[in-house]
Amino acid sequence: MTDSDLRRLLGLPDDDAGCDAAFGVFDEYCDAVRRGDPAADIAARYADFLTHVSNCTTCREDLESLLAILRDEESGRG
Amino acid sequence: MEAIAPDQESADWLRDLRHTGASRDHAIARLHALLLRVARGVAARRRPTLAGRAGEEIDDLCVQATNDALMAVLAKLDTYRGAARFTTWACKFAIFETSSRLRRHAWRQRKIEIDDTVWDRLPDQAPAALQQLENDQVILALHRAVEEHLTARQRLIFQSVTLDEVPIDVLAERLGASRGAIYKTLHDARAKLRRALTVSGYGERVS
Numbered sequence: 001m002t003d004s005d006l007r008r009l010l011g012l013p014d015d016d017a018g019c020d021a022a023f024g025v026f027d028e029y030c031d032a033v034r035r036g037d038p039a040a041d042i043a044a045r046y047a048d049f050l051t052h053v054s055n056c057t058t059c060r061e062d063l064e065s066l067l068a069i070l071r072d073e074e075s076g077r078g
Numbered sequence: 079m080e081a082i083a084p085d086q087e088s089a090d091w092l093r094d095l096r097h098t099g100a101s102r103d104h105a106i107a108r109l110h111a112l113l114l115r116v117a118r119g120v121a122a123r124r125r126p127t128l129a130g131r132a133g134e135e136i137d138d139l140c141v142q143a144t145n146d147a148l149m150a151v152l153a154k155l156d157t158y159r160g161a162a163r164f165t166t167w168a169c170k171f172a173i174f175e176t177s178s179r180l181r182r183h184a185w186r187q188r189k190i191e192i193d194d195t196v197w198d199r200l201p202d203q204a205p206a207a208l209q210q211l212e213n214d215q216v217i218l219a220l221h222r223a224v225e226e227h228l229t230a231r232q233r234l235i236f237q238s239v240t241l242d243e244v245p246i247d248v249l250a251e252r253l254g255a256s257r258g259a260i261y262k263t264l265h266d267a268r269a270k271l272r273r274a275l276t277v278s279g280y281g282e283r284v285s
Contacts, residue, residue, distance in 0.1 A: 023170070030162070030170075031161075055265075056246065065177060066169060
């Protein structure tokens with residue numbers, strides 16, 4: 001079992017926003033990414049959210065869907 | 079949470095949706111069309127997990143998800159803070175409703191139960207002998223910690239989500255709990271397991 005397997009099973013030990021709080025900032029995070037805010041600012045502003053989406057496959061899938069929708073919209077495919 | 083002045087387009091959406099009469103009806107129709115496009119986009123992205131499902135059945139599901147998302151957006155309009163564009167904020171409801179339905183649909187004929195044979199499948203394929211020995215020890219320690227430190231519910235949720243890859247919203251529906259409550263149980267279980275593995279001498283690997 002690699003450290004990465006263990007991390008997948010046990011998650012990151014950092015502060016985790018949880019599903020409900022994460023849902024609250026999904027849109028803000030995605031718009032920050034869409035606007036091209038500096039990555040370091042985004043990482044600092046949404047640290048608990050990013051820990052959560054790293055730990056929660058279901059929320060990560062939802063986040064990827066929203067980011068994909070916004071990318072499609074920006075490229076005129078939405 | 080403090081409110082932020084929305085951009086002009088978002089302010090227009092809010093104004094139209096708060097109006098009465100034809101402009102509101104028109105805004106609702108535009109919003110429904112947007113959310114339906116998002117729902118269908120989500121379904122298209124998840125097509126590989128929906129093999130064998132009729133397109134019409136999936137599209138019905140998208141329409142139901144869109145209707146529920148629209149209701150949620152209208153009901154929560156006063157909670158929109160302006161921190162994101164209105165359309166991004168609204169789209170997350172469509173994604174949440176559609177993804178949850180699609181995941182539940184994909185799992186509808188599958189049982190969720192504790193399967194202890196999953197532990198035997200965990201070791202990497204053919205690692206070096208020393209690595210294999212260490213792997214076996216970590217897996218044994220983790221398996222023991224699961225049995226000794228988790229409650230029956232924590233064990234079911236931990237094993238289902240992390241080993242059997244059951245989506246949290248599917249588990250929430252089956253166990254009659256919210257997605258947030260299931261995740262909290264998983265989070266607490268993981269914290270217990272990290273502590274137990276630290277006590278067993280694997281602190282460096284779980285910190």
